[in-house]
Amino acid sequence: MPMTLTRTILFSLIILLAPISPGQAGWFWDDDTLVTIDGQKYTTEDFRTWWENWREKDQPLPETPDPFIDWTLLYREAERMKLYEDPTYRKKVLTFLKARTLMMLKAEEVDRKIDISDEAMWQRYQEQYAPMYQLNILFFHTREAAEKTVERFGDRRADDEQFSTLQIGKDGLVSLQTRWYRPVGVNPEWLDIIRGLKPGDFTEPIPWQKGFVVLRLQNIQEGDREDFATVRKSIRDALWKEQETVRTRELLEKLREKYKVVVDEKRLAALDIEAPDDSFGDEPVITTDRGSVTEKQFMAQVRRLQRFRQQNGFNQDSDYDFKKQVLSGIIDQTLTTWEGLARGYEKKAPLKGVYTFYCQHRLIRNLEERLFIPEAQVTDEEIEKYYREHIDEFTQPEIIRMAIVEGTRESLDALWTEVAMGGNFMDVARERLGHPVPVREIPYNHLEAEVKAVVDKLTNGEISPVFTVKEHVTMLQLVERKPAKAMELDRVRKHIHDKLYQEKVKAAREAFLARLRAQSTIEINDKVWQKLRDEMEPTDEK
Incomplete structure (x- = not known):
């Protein structure tokens, strides 16, 4: 075998057998690294997550990954400055996380356990939506007038022709309404009476508000699949709410047991919500394995809800019922918050990407508030100068x-x-x-x-x-x-202020990013970027 060929084969074997580190292997095979900043790799999945949360509606993909790089540089700098330790940042992130994990908990423990079958909907239809009753409702001021009108017809019944002779305003008949009713829409006190009627039958006078009504069954329409289709969604919604209530109650009972909730019923009953606030102590009303709610803390919630009810015109319940309502609210909200956070939804899809983006978003906002906004103060002199130099912008033609x-x-x-x-x-x-x-x-x-x-x-x-x-x-x-007439400065002062403010924030941001870019080593995998654009552009619509 020729020496040259031998060396070629040997070299090829060395290349094939040589160990390749995971970091190196990507560049030979299917590496999804889009951008590397100071040695830190950011993948196409990182870009997709950012883009899905950052984009505006109908916004096209950027021509380059520069907006993503700018975003990444800013939140990296915020992390370097340890802005995640800022109490305001932590509070906003926790508020966001509580809300989202509560939604995830409900989806997992309530919504996913709801099962509504076609058979259940059809059964509900037969029980509460069929048959339909066409009722004539006659209104009278007195029982005597109602009885006198009905007695005009033998056997307390009248065919449609006889019924048409009734006249509003005559013989005490105040008004007359005719409409179709489903069982679910009928006054429960009337339903059993109606079910005993035949078409043409009148009921006895029934007390109603400050007078009396007499019902006449004009017609009955039996239920069928076609009619069922018209109310199917309403039935499903009603069954959903019922099961939602049951599943929620089951979840709350399970959480009360898990977190060992104990209510001091005697102390709760003894609390006088009319007493002054300084009369309440630090004794616990609610205890759990994570802490307790004292009289003072409980009454603070009572006062908050009292103010809300007064401001919105709600009727006041009895003191005990009101306290029980506040008690349930505190327990339910606290336990579901604890459980939502304990399940770590933010560590896995679908919340992980959204939560990561939100944390980065809040870090960047904190960075802007510290570095850019102080440089964006706009003075009256700057506003007046802009007004003078751009008077055409504010002149009505x-x-x-x-x-x-x-x-x-x-x-x-x-x-x-x-x-x-x-x-x-x-x-x-x-x-x-x-x-x-x-x-x-x-x-x-x-x-x-x-x-x-x-x-x-x-x-x-x-x-x-x-x-x-x-x-x-x-x-x-x-x-x-x-x-032509120029608008007065006071009319456009805020507009000018906001414009100059945004320009200054933008300038400060661009200058800061320029410094970060100069201090960083940034590598873009153009081949991966082009492939990513090709994948995303055809379906890049919202």
């Missing part, structure tokens, strides 16, 4: 009020001649056109060049000669020229 007519050359020449001989333009034009000539207000800078040239030669009230603009034979009367 000159407005031209004019009456315009269009027609043929002959008709407008005749109109012009009649006006020239002393006729009133608006009156003559109205007579010729058959309708009043509208007066339009148009900014001067919006006028066609031909119209501007005509208007510039007129004074208020003057009539133009007949002219042509865009093949339209036209004539106009200049009613008024409203001169």
Whole structure:
């Protein structure tokens, strides 16, 4: 075998058998590293998570990964500054996490355990939605009037023709309503009575508010699958709420047992919510394996709910019922919060990516508040200077009020001649056109060049000669020229302030990012980026 071929085979074997570290292997095979910053790798999955949470609706993919790199540089710097130790940051992140984990807990322990079958919905339909009853409801002020009206008909029943002879306002009949009812929509006190009626039957007078009603069954419509389809969603929603209540109660009972909740019922009953706040002590009303709620803490919640109810016009329950309501609220909210946090939903999909993004987002916000916003203060002098130098931005354009007519050359020449001989333009034009000539207000800078040239030669009230603009034979009367007028500074002060503020924040941000980029080693895998764009662009719609 030739020496050259032997060396080639040997070299190939060495390459194939040589160990390749995981970090190196990616560049040979299917590495998903998109960006490396100071040796730290960020993958296509990191980009996808960022993009899904960062993007605005209908926003296209960026041409380069630079926005992602900027975002990453900022939150890395915030981490380096240990802004995650800031109490404000920690509070906002915890609030976010509590809300999201509570949703996840409900989805896992309540929603996923709800099972609504077609059989259950059909059974509910037969029980509460069918048959449908067409009822005539007769309203009377007195029982005597109601009985007298019904007694007009033998056997307390009337066919439709006989029933049609009743007249509102006669024999004490105050009003009459006719409509279809499902069992679920009928007053429960009436339902058993209605079920015993046949079409045409009247009921005995029934007390109702300050008077009496008499019901007459006009018709019955039995249920069927077609009707069931019209109320299927309503039935499903009702069954869902019922099961949701049951599953929630089961979860709360399980959590009370898990966290060893004990309520001092005697102390709760003895608490006088009308007593002054300084009369409550540090004795526990609720105890758990994680801590307790004292009288003072409990009454603070009572006071908060009292204020809310007063401000929103709710009726006050009995003191004991009110205290039990507050008690349940404290226990339920506390236990579900604890359990949601304990399950670590933020460590796994689908919450992991959202939570990671939110933490980074809050870090960047804290960074901006510390570094950029102090540099973005806008003074009155800067506002006034901008106003003077950009007065055109705040100047309302000159407005031209004019009456315009269009027609043929002959008709407008005749109109012009009649006006020239002393006729009133608006009156003559109205007579010729058959309708009043509208007066339009148009900014001067919006006028066609031909119209501007005509208007510039007129004074208020003057009539133009007949002219042509865009093949339209036209004539106009200049009613008024409203001169351009600059808005007062006070009207636009906030607008200018916000504009300058945003510009300063942007400038500070860009300068800061430029320094971070200069201090960092950034490598972009262009091949991976292009592949990622190709994958995301076809379905990049929201």
